[in-house]
Amino acid sequence: AFYQAVGLPVKDAEDFVKFMISEFSYKGKTVMVTPMRDFYITPGLGQSEIRIAFVLGIRELKEAMEILQKGLEAYIRQA
Numbered sequence: 001a002f003y004q005a006v007g008l009p010v011k012d013a014e015d016f017v018k019f020m021i022s023e024f025s026y027k028g029k030t031v032m033v034t035p036m037r038d039f040y041i042t043p044g045l046g047q048s049e050i051r052i053a054f055v056l057g058i059r060e061l062k063e064a065m066e067i068l069q070k071g072l073e074a075y076i077r078q079a
Helices: 013-022 058-078
Strands: 003-007 049-053
Touching: 013 049, 013 058
Parallel strands: none
Antiparallel strands: 003 049
């Protein structure tokens, strides 16, 4: 598998991930990403980062990124 770490304009990526799973959907769908905080040894690193898994289908990857973008916009608006 291939993974990409991505920094987001959020204070706590874990809260964002919980929002995406429990409160957000776009066109009836959401995406699952992983907070990066637990992948670092140094405390405080990865606080605003997520890990995205590489998806083999380009169409599916584009759709997932669109959903992620819409979710991030909704999360920031409600913060």
